[in-house]
Amino acid sequence: MNGTSGSQRKSIVALCGGVGGAKLALGLDRVAAENSDISIVANVGDDFRWLGLYISPDIDTILYTLSGNADEKKGWGRKDETWSFMEALQEIRSDAWFNLGDKDLALHVERSSRMAAGASLSETTNDLRAAFKVRSRIIPVSDDSIRTYLRSKNTWLPFQEYFVHQKCEPSVSEIAYRGAELARLHDDVRHLLIDETPDAVVICPSNPMLSIEPMLAIPELRQALRETKAPVVGVSPIISREAVKGPTAKLFTEFGIEPSAQACAYRYRDFIDAFVIDLNDEVELPGVEIRKERILMTTNEDKQRVATCVLDFAASMAKRKT
Amino acid sequence: MNGTSGSQRKSIVALCGGVGGAKLALGLDRVAAENSDISIVANVGDDFRWLGLYISPDIDTILYTLSGNADEKKGWGRKDETWSFMEALQEIRSDAWFNLGDKDLALHVERSSRMAAGASLSETTNDLRAAFKVRSRIIPVSDDSIRTYLRSKNTWLPFQEYFVHQKCEPSVSEIAYRGAELARLHDDVRHLLIDETPDAVVICPSNPMLSIEPMLAIPELRQALRETKAPVVGVSPIISREAVKGPTAKLFTEFGIEPSAQACAYRYRDFIDAFVIDLNDEVELPGVEIRKERILMTTNEDKQRVATCVLDFAASMAKRKT
Numbered sequence: 210m211n212g213t214s215g216s217q218r219k220s221i222v223a224l225c226g227g228v229g230g231a232k233l234a235l236g237l238d239r240v241a242a243e244n245s246d247i248s249i250v251a252n253v254g255d256d257f258r259w260l261g262l263y264i265s266p267d268i269d270t271i272l273y274t275l276s277g278n279a280d281e282k283k284g285w286g287r288k289d290e291t292w293s294f295m296e297a298l299q300e301i302r303s304d305a306w307f308n309l310g311d312k313d314l315a316l317h318v319e320r321s322s323r324m325a326a327g328a329s330l331s332e333t334t335n336d337l338r339a340a341f342k343v344r345s346r347i348i349p350v351s352d353d354s355i356r357t358y359l360r361s362k363n364t365w366l367p368f369q370e371y372f373v374h375q376k377c378e379p380s381v382s383e384i385a386y387r388g389a390e391l392a393r394l395h396d397d398v399r400h401l402l403i404d405e406t407p408d409a410v411v412i413c414p415s416n417p418m419l420s421i422e423p424m425l426a427i428p429e430l431r432q433a434l435r436e437t438k439a440p441v442v443g444v445s446p447i448i449s450r451e452a453v454k455g456p457t458a459k460l461f462t463e464f465g466i467e468p469s470a471q472a473c474a475y476r477y478r479d480f481i482d483a484f485v486i487d488l489n490d491e492v493e494l495p496g497v498e499i500r501k502e503r504i505l506m507t508t509n510e511d512k513q514r515v516a517t518c519v520l521d522f523a524a525s526m527a528k529r530k531t
Numbered sequence: 532m533n534g535t536s537g538s539q540r541k542s543i544v545a546l547c548g549g550v551g552g553a554k555l556a557l558g559l560d561r562v563a564a565e566n567s568d569i570s571i572v573a574n575v576g577d578d579f580r581w582l583g584l585y586i587s588p589d590i591d592t593i594l595y596t597l598s599g600n601a602d603e604k605k606g607w608g609r610k611d612e613t614w615s616f617m618e619a620l621q622e623i624r625s626d627a628w629f630n631l632g633d634k635d636l637a638l639h640v641e642r643s644s645r646m647a648a649g650a651s652l653s654e655t656t657n658d659l660r661a662a663f664k665v666r667s668r669i670i671p672v673s674d675d676s677i678r679t680y681l682r683s684k685n686t687w688l689p690f691q692e693y694f695v696h697q698k699c700e701p702s703v704s705e706i707a708y709r710g711a712e713l714a715r716l717h718d719d720v721r722h723l724l725i726d727e728t729p730d731a732v733v734i735c736p737s738n739p740m741l742s743i744e745p746m747l748a749i750p751e752l753r754q755a756l757r758e759t760k761a762p763v764v765g766v767s768p769i770i771s772r773e774a775v776k777g778p779t780a781k782l783f784t785e786f787g788i789e790p791s792a793q794a795c796a797y798r799y800r801d802f803i804d805a806f807v808i809d810l811n812d813e814v815e816l817p818g819v820e821i822r823k824e825r826i827l828m829t830t831n832e833d834k835q836r837v838a839t840c841v842l843d844f845a846a847s848m849a850k851r852k853t
Contacts, residue, residue: 261583261644291615293633294640301641301662311615311633318616318640319623322583340623 219245221520222401222439223411224350226252226420227267228284229446229453230413231274232506236516237411238275238345239509245408247345249275250398252415253330254357254386254423255368259307262317263324266369267420268334268347269316276341278312284454287312306374331395346397350424353392357423358385368419377456380463384418389426394433402433409523410434412443414504416457417476418464434480440526441481442519445470448487448505474499482526485519498526541567543842544723544761545733546672548574548742549589550606551768551775552735553596554828558838559733560597560667561831567730569667571597572720574737575652576679576708576745577690581629584639585646588691589742590656590669591638598663600634606776609634628696653717668719672746675714679745680707690741699778702785706740711748716755724755731845732756734765736826738779739798740786756802762848763803764841767792770809770827796821804848807841820848 221241225234234249241247255266266285273279273287280288290310298305309317316337323333329352338347357368361379371379401407415421425431434441450468452458458468466472470486474494477484483498492499502518505511543563547556556571563569577588588607595601595609602610612632620627631639638659645655651674660669679690683701693701723729737743747753756763772790774780780790788794792808796816799806805820814821824840827833 260640261647262640287619291613291633293613294616294636297609297634297637298641301637301659311613311636312619314616314633314636314640315619315623318582318584318636319620325583337623 217244219409220401220405220407221245221247221409221411222250222398222407223247223413224250224252224415224421224424225267225271225413226415227255227270227455228274229455230267230415230420231271231279232512233411233413233444233515233519234271234345235274235509236506236512236514237520238343240513240516241520242344248397248401248407249345249347250350250395250424251334251347252420252423253349253351254355254389254419255372256330256354256356257367257369259309259369261321262309262314263321263330264307264309264317265320265330265334265349268330268349269313271347272316272334272337272341272343275343275345275347278341286310307369308373331397348395348397350398350430351392351395351427353388355389355392355423355426356387357419358387359383360385372419372456377459381460382463384422384460386423386426389423390428392427394427394429399429399433402430402437402439406437407439408527409520410437410439410441411519411523412441412477412481414444414446414453416446416452416455416460417473418457418460419455422476431480440483440523442483442485442523442526443474443477443481444485444504444515444519445473445487445490445492447473447490449489453505483522485515485522498522539566541731542723542727542729543567543569543731543733544572544720544729545569545735546572546574546737546743546746547589547593547735548737549577549592549777550596551777552589552737552742553593553601554834555733555735555766555837555841556593556667557596557831558828558834558836559842560665562835562838563842564666570719570723570729571667571669572672572717572746573656573669574742574745575671575673576677576711576741577694578652578676578678579689579691581631581691583643584631584636585643585652586629586631586639587642587652587656587671590652590671591635593669594638594656594659594663594665597665597667597669600663608632629691630695653719670717670719672720672752673714673717673749675710677711677714677745677748678709679741680709681705682707694741694778699781703782704785706744706782708745708748711745712750714749716749716751721751721755724752724759724761728759729761730849731842732759732761732763733841733845734763734799734803736766736768736775738768738774738777738782739795740779740782741777744798753802762805762845764805764807764845764848765796765799765803766807766826766837766841767795767809767812767814769795769812771811775827805844807837807844820844
């Protein structure tokens with residue numbers, strides 16, 4: 210296979226949030242980056258500034274996961290991390306509730322420095338991706354600001370306040386993706402989805418409400434997913450009514466929705482062609498093909514197996530869609 | 532002694548650069564802060580931005596020294612420091628020549644964050660001083676930008692480029708304190724020196740050219756030192772023709788000046804009333820009283836002994852000056 214021959218290369222676009230999604234992104238990168246251009250479109254709804262630093266949790270997780278630097282045991286941040294900065298910060302600042310590891314900080318400081326000098330989030334992300342020797346491209350869904358807020362009783366909580374500071378404990382009655390309606394879809398994502406037809410568009414198994422829908426709230430993206438001729442394949446973030454990680458199931462329940470693969474697929478019904486669910490789950494949705502696979506991704510072999518399943522599924526869909 | 536009785540309290544103003552000066556500042560803090568208001572006026576000529584962070588090396592050194600956090604063995608930075616940030620940064624950035632320890636970083640990030648939110652350097656410094664539980668006030672000589680540049684052959688080097696990156700190796704033919712001429716002396720320093728008469732004004736044993744003269748280059752400060760009725764007592768940074776630390780002797784030599792206590796005192800001749808030198812040194816300068824003391828400050832006892840000597844000297848001068 211000739212990796213330099215453009216006509217032979219496949220194109221894969223994956224919408225991805227944080228930890229759960231990044232596992233599949235890693236699988237895609239490992240099984241397909243040799244002969245495919247992989248573009249991981251990252252959620253920016255969790256982004257925020259703290260201590261003047263621009264922190265982009267989902268992009269960070271994708272960068273660390275794909276470069277082999279993620280702390281898989283802890284589930285966030287970098288492996289072999291140290292915490293001297295936080296210890297020193299807590300001595301001079303009372304409200305230091307967001308944990309920044311010493312190594313993790315290098316990424317935030319470097320990114321903030323580049324952005325302060327005028328670089329966009331996407332330019333910076335692409336430079337950092339190269340610095341971390343990640344083959345797959347990582348594209349923030351937009352260079353405009355999208356900020357996820359969650360309403361609990363009468364208070365709108367910024368995402369990190371809810372997710373990290375209050376540990377997802379408040380019950381949520383409403384979610385808003387501030388800025389999304391006016392945010393411009395990143396040019397390269399538009400180009401990939403609208404002007405080109407990728408071989409596969411993958412919706413990674415991230416929390417629909419907190420990771421995928423902040424992106425879908427950009428009207429142009431949802432429209433592009435509906436219109437693309439590429440097969441759009443989702444992977445369920447819920448297995449047997451439980452989220453693998455995070456507050457997905459809790460949020461669904463608070464919204465009066467039974468957490469299930471069915472409920473996830475339903476949220477994407479206007480644009481997915483196919484949905485991958487766990488062996489014991491069932492989904493029935495008109496116009497959406499279902500494939501069953503062991504989708505709990507623990508080992509790297511799991512991640513590559515699920516990625517292979519998704520790509521095979523997309524290839525078979527592509528034949529039927531055209 | 533009643534520390535709350537304002538009328539009884541003495542007022543001490545000390546002009547201070549980095550490590551050498553901070554040793555005496557520590558001595559002053561330890562022997563006099565109980566019954567004196569100590570104001571340490573800090574050089575900002577070394578200040579710079581790196582990675583978007585505002586770094587103020589002399590203020591940092593004073594903060595760390597007076598709070599007991601300085602790495603006295605290494606001579607800069609914080610004790611018990613770790614270096615994970617730098618290791619991670621070097622993986623994604625090639626020109627990471629300025630070392631920031633993980634704990635040290637907490638100070639820079641916190642300061643930069645406060646300044647980005649609109650606080651001045653002096654407000655930030657005062658808050659940080661309180662957070663570090665330092666009793667003596669630390670006042671940046673100006674909230675305006677003063678930046679020391681050194682000319683080597685045909686190139687003007689910013690201070691940190693010369694001092695840290697090139698390890699003081701280039702030979703220097705000219706020094707400029709950019710911004711000093713138009714910089715406003717900090718209001719509190721003006722007030723202390725001009726409206727009040729401190730019990731002592733101390734010129735700490737810092738590098739004259741790199742630490743004290745960037746401050747003196749503010750015309751109002753030099754004028755205030757000439758006019759104040761307070762006794763102005765300097766301490767030599769040079770012992771037996773050698774600087775205790777740093778490039779003082781090398782710079783003097785490059786300017787064709789023999790490095791000596793005499794040469795240091797001479798640079799301050801228009802405003803000092805008294806000068807403290809080492810036991811084996813000699814200074815003769817009209818109108819300047821000389822006191823000899825063992826001024827090499829290694830232990831905390833040394834620092835307190837030299838501080839006591841300076842304050843006694845100032846007290847005896849004050850009687851004669853009024």
